[in-house]
Amino acid sequence: MKRLGILISGRGSNFEAIADSIEVGRLEAEIAIVISNNPHAKGLRTAKRRGFKAVCIRSRAIDREAYDRLVIEKLRQERVDLVCLAGFMRLLSAHFVNEYPRRILNIHPSLLPSFPGLEAQLQALEHGVKYTGCTVHFVDERLDAGPIIAQAVVRVRDSDSEDQLAARILEEEHRVYTEAVRLVLSGDFRIEGRRVLRTP
Numbered sequence: 001m002k003r004l005g006i007l008i009s010g011r012g013s014n015f016e017a018i019a020d021s022i023e024v025g026r027l028e029a030e031i032a033i034v035i036s037n038n039p040h041a042k043g044l045r046t047a048k049r050r051g052f053k054a055v056c057i058r059s060r061a062i063d064r065e066a067y068d069r070l071v072i073e074k075l076r077q078e079r080v081d082l083v084c085l086a087g088f089m090r091l092l093s094a095h096f097v098n099e100y101p102r103r104i105l106n107i108h109p110s111l112l113p114s115f116p117g118l119e120a121q122l123q124a125l126e127h128g129v130k131y132t133g134c135t136v137h138f139v140d141e142r143l144d145a146g147p148i149i150a151q152a153v154v155r156v157r158d159s160d161s162e163d164q165l166a167a168r169i170l171e172e173e174h175r176v177y178t179e180a181v182r183l184v185l186s187g188d189f190r191i192e193g194r195r196v197l198r199t200p
């Protein structure tokens with residue numbers, strides 16, 4: 001069984017969606033460890049309550065690569081095969097990316113390459129796009145930039161507040177993250193340039 005390491009910073013709903021998918025048999029994998037850089041993350045409490053191994057490795061006042069080395073050590077201890085960033089609000093160092101080549105995924109609440117970075121839903125509203133959505137991609141050391149594995153489209157309504165739009169995007173995030181993890185674990189893809197292509 002492939003072992004997932006899930007990195008969070010906050011609410012942890014994408015982590016929960018992956019956990020739910022595993023529970024109902026939609027995804028064949030196990031969650032080896034949940035790591036939060038933020039001791040107050042709601043997702044950390046949820047993970048513990050649900051019986052997962054969950055730890056906080058604080059990122060405050062520590063150099064990026066030194067921090068990443070601590071996280072890598074934990075992931076290795078737990079024999080993690082695939083790292084899933086789920087609302088983990090930190091850039092990874094090149095060292096981290098090289099330790100897990102093509103084995104780190106991230107979810108972002110926009111149709112990348114539009115609206116990378118923070119407050120992607122607000123950026124989309126303010127830009128006036130009619131459609132936005134979410135993206136699961138391989139992680140490299142650049143922000144929200146690696147090859148795209150899966151996307152889902154969400155229509156922007158005239159009446160949308162930022163919260164309403166974010167909530168509809170989040171529903172799609174929860175669905176699409178499982179699909180992307182399943183594809184990557186299956187190995188049924190190849191990467192050509194920036195394109196992630198399914199292999200039959």
Ligand code: GAR
Binds near residue numbers: 087
């Ligand atoms: C999600 O919307 C995720 O796409 C976003 O943070 C939220 C975390 O929610 N991630 C980013 O913006 C990364 N650039 P969650 O903690 O409930 O999964």
